Amino acid sequence: MSSLTAESSDSGSVAETARVPHGDAGPSPSLAVVEAIADLAGVDSTDLPEEGVILNEHVDLDALNALVAGRADADVDVSLTVAGYAVRVGPETAVARRSEN
Numbered sequence: 001m002s003s004l005t006a007e008s009s010d011s012g013s014v015a016e017t018a019r020v021p022h023g024d025a026g027p028s029p030s031l032a033v034v035e036a037i038a039d040l041a042g043v044d045s046t047d048l049p050e051e052g053v054i055l056n057e058h059v060d061l062d063a064l065n066a067l068v069a070g071r072a073d074a075d076v077d078v079s080l081t082v083a084g085y086a087v088r089v090g091p092e093t094a095v096a097r098r099s100e101n
Helices: 028-042 045-051 061-068
Strands: 004-006 014-021 078-082 086-089 093-101
Touching: 004 093, 028 045, 028 061, 028 093, 045 061, 061 078
Parallel strands: none
Antiparallel strands: 004 014, 014 093, 078 086, 086 093
16 A cells, blocks of 8 residues: 655645555565556556556666565665656665656
8 A cells, every 4th residue: 555645845846755665465665666656647557558657677676676675674775767756665665756847
């Protein structure tokens, strides 16, 4: 399950952020990224390719999962940009953000 929030900046733009927890009984880190971006895009995660977002064109999914999964005791933070979305993947959550003017 994800959470979607909106924040205003001093420049007047609205930044939206979606957080999706991963690990334990939840999705893999890469799937959490897909779900977070889908939330921001307002589509089902299976429809992201139609929106021009194909995660494995931006990052090796197996490498991302291996780097982040099961590392709750480590200080792991992976940042990447995917089709206009800034994404951060930590040991417990994936966070996607986009700005709209």
